[in-house]
Amino acid sequence: MIAVTLVALFLFTREKIxxxxxSLAVIVVLSAGFALFPMHGEQPxxxxxxxxxxxxxxxxxxxxxxxxxxHGLVRTGALEPVGRTLARLWAISPVLSLLLTLLVxxxxxxxxxxxxxxxxxxxxxISVSIRTKTSASGMLMPMGFATLLGGMATTIGTSxxxxxxxxxxxxxxxxxxxxxxAEPMLIAGGFGIVYLWLIAPRLLPVRESLxxxxxxxxxxxxxxxxxxSFCDGKTLAEVIEKTAGSLKVRRIRRGQGAHLxxxxxxxxxxxxxxxxxxxxxxxxxxxxxxxxxxxxxGDTPVDEEHPLAADDQQLAEIALFMxxxxxxxxxxxxxxxxxxxxAVLALHRTGRAYxxxxxxxxxxxxxxxxxxxxxxxxxxxxRCHCRSAA
Numbered sequence: 290m291i292a293v294t295l296v297a298l299f300l301f302t303r304e305k306i307x308x309x310x311x312s313l314a315v316i317v318v319l320s321a322g323f324a325l326f327p328m329h330g331e332q333p334x335x336x337x338x339x340x341x342x343x344x345x346x347x348x349x350x351x352x353x354x355x356x357x358x359x360h361g362l363v364r365t366g367a368l369e370p371v372g373r374t375l376a377r378l379w380a381i382s383p384v385l386s387l388l389l390t391l392l393v394x395x396x397x398x399x400x401x402x403x404x405x406x407x408x409x410x411x412x413x414x415i416s417v418s419i420r421t422k423t424s425a426s427g428m429l430m431p432m433g434f435a436t437l438l439g440g441m442a443t444t445i446g447t448s449x450x451x452x453x454x455x456x457x458x459x460x461x462x463x464x465x466x467x468x469x470x471a472e473p474m475l476i477a478g479g480f481g482i483v484y485l486w487l488i489a490p491r492l493l494p495v496r497e498s499l500x501x502x503x504x505x506x507x508x509x510x511x512x513x514x515x516x517x518s519f520c521d522g523k524t525l526a527e528v529i530e531k532t533a534g535s536l537k538v539r540r541i542r543r544g545q546g547a548h549l550x551x552x553x554x555x556x557x558x559x560x561x562x563x564x565x566x567x568x569x570x571x572x573x574x575x576x577x578x579x580x581x582x583x584x585x586x587g588d589t590p591v592d593e594e595h596p597l598a599a600d601d602q603q604l605a606e607i608a609l610f611m612x613x614x615x616x617x618x619x620x621x622x623x624x625x626x627x628x629x630x631x632a633v634l635a636l637h638r639t640g641r642a643y644x645x646x647x648x649x650x651x652x653x654x655x656x657x658x659x660x661x662x663x664x665x666x667x668x669x670x671x672r673c674h675c676r677s678a679a
Contacts, residue, residue, distance in 0.1 A: 293315065293318055293319065293322070296315075297311065297315045300314065300315070305617070316340055316341070319340055320337040320338075320340045320341070321337070323335050323336070323337055323339075323340075324336070324337040346455065347455055348448075348451045348452050348454070348455035351445065351451050352448045352451055355401065355402050355445060356402055356404075358401055358402070359401050359402035359404050359405040360405070362401060362405040368397070368405065368406075368409045369409070371393065371397075371409070372409045372410065372412075372413050375389065375390055375393065375410070375413055376413050376417075379413075379417045383417070387428060387431070387486060387490075388482075388486045390410060390413075390414070390428075390432060390435075391431060391432065391435040391482050391485055391486055392435075392482065394406050394410060394432050394435040394436050394439065395435045395436065395438050395439030395442075395478065395482065396439055397436075397439070398435075398436040398437070398438075398439035398440045398446060399439045399440060399442040399443045399446045400443065400445065400446070403436040403437070403440060403447075406436050407432070407433065407436060410432055411429070414428040414429055414432060415429075424493070424494075424495040426493045426494065426495070427489075427490035427491075427493050427495075428490065430489065430493055431485035431486065431489045431490060434481070434485055434489075435481075435482065435485055438474070438477075438478040438481050438482065439478070441470055441474045441478070442468070442470055442471045442474040442475070442478070443467055443468060443470060443471065444465055444466070444467055444469070444470065445467070446470075450470060453465075510564075510565060510566075510567075510572055510583055510634045510635035510662065511542065511562040511563065511564055511565075511583070511650075512562065512563040512565055512572075512575060512576065512579065512581040512582070512583060513560075513561075513562050513581060513582045513583075514557055514558070514559055514560065514561045514562070514563070514579075514581055515559060515580070515581070515582060516559040517559075517580070518559065518579060518580035518581055519531060519578075519579050519580045520557045520561075520563075520579050520580070520581065521557065521558065521559045522556065522557070522558070523556070523557055524553065524554050524555065524556055524557070525538060525541070525551055525552065525553055525554070525555045525557060526553040526554065528557060528563075528579065529553075531578060531579060532574075532575060532578055532579070535567075535571065536563075536565060536567075536575055536579075537565060537566060537567065538551040538563050538564065538565055539551065539564045539565065539566060540564045541555060541557070541561055541562070541563060541564070542561065542562040542563075542564060543558070543560070543561050543562075544560075563581070572634070572635070572662075583632075583634045605631075605662075605663055606637075606660050606661065606662055606663075607660065607661045607663055608658070608659070608660045608661075609655055609656070609657055609658065609659045609660075609661070613655075613657070615655050616655055616656060616657055617654060617655065617656075618654065618655060619651060619652050619653060619654055619655065620633055620650065620651040620652075620653075620655070621651040621652055625651075631663040632663065633650065633651075633661050633662070633663050634662045634663065635650070635661075635662040636650060636653065636659060636660070636661060636662070637659070637660040637661075637662070638656065638658070638659050638660070
């Protein structure tokens with residue numbers, strides 16, 4: 290048992306192995322082990338099926354249902370209007386807005402899982418901390434604890450309450466109603482909310498955030514030179530001069546995997562790809578000035594079905610958070626363009642622009658925290674399990 294526990298802990302720390310796979314493997318090993326080597330004692334030996342009986346427990350089913358509901362709130366953006374309203378109130382009165390944020394977080398957490406509430410409020414509070422030049426910890430920690438307080442108000446607020454209700458029912462005790470926990474929670478939670486509002490932010494240490502620099506992100510991308518473009522037949526020096534010297538070319542991609550040094554006298558031909566790095570605004574300007582195209586991910590051609598130069602095309606940034614279905618996969622394997630009708634132009638990772646010269650952007654495995662620069666029609670209604678950052 291100790292060996293199985295150690296192996297399980299090791300598997301749970303491996304990012305490349307899904308948590309579901311590790312958990313299933315542990316259950317299979319335990320059930321097979323007890324079936325092959327039963328424990329004999331005063332009690333009857335444990336059968337293999339005993340390890341699967343918990344999957345039918347009403348508490349587990351209720352917890353799973355709440356997690357599905359919370360996941361649905363994140364995917365559909367049903368709570369985003371609440372978040373936008375709170376964001377506008379922060380500009381009027383930050384102190385009262387913090388109190389309202391704590392109350393909203395606690396109230397919503399009484400009925401749904403804490404995760405979608407935190408996902409909803411996290412970008413709002415970080416954005417506020419950046420604009421006001423204040424520490425984000427003074428808002429994030431109270432908000433997180435407020436969701437825990439609110440979860441204690443109902444029988445479905447937390448998995449702990451659900452387990453207590455289920456165990457009480459198994460022991461034949463009085464049935465707990467939906468709001469039987471509300472009265473003691475309101476008494477204790479009232480003091481807790483006041484503490485989190487007025488005292489906790491002053492006790493928390495000021496921590497420097499990597500997001501304090503709110504300057505535009507710098508992305509690496511490829512500018513594809515079509516026939517008839519200004520760049521076709523020009524030297525790299527002439528191309529750079531056309532952009533008033535602001536274009537910074539890292540390399541020139543020609544043909545299948547061939548990369549040329551960005552020498553001033555290098556001749557640019559139709560079909561070449563200029564690997565550049567700049568802000569989204571400058572990338573769009575380079576596209577227009579040079580008559581180039583910000584090439585979509587992989588080898589997807591630009592056609593009528595996936596236009597990149599339509600009048601209603603917009604640039605946006607999408608940040609991947611924990612639990613996003615794209616994490617650990619590439620854009621090609623997830624068919625990102627086909628599913629969401631937006632083309633990924635560049636990737637920003639860990640505070641720097643990232644691109645691999647040996648692989649297409651579509652083949653790079655995505656990680657939590659990656660920011661994708663995407664382009665698509667302004668009317669596109671596609672949604673993915675990501676958090677928009679722009």
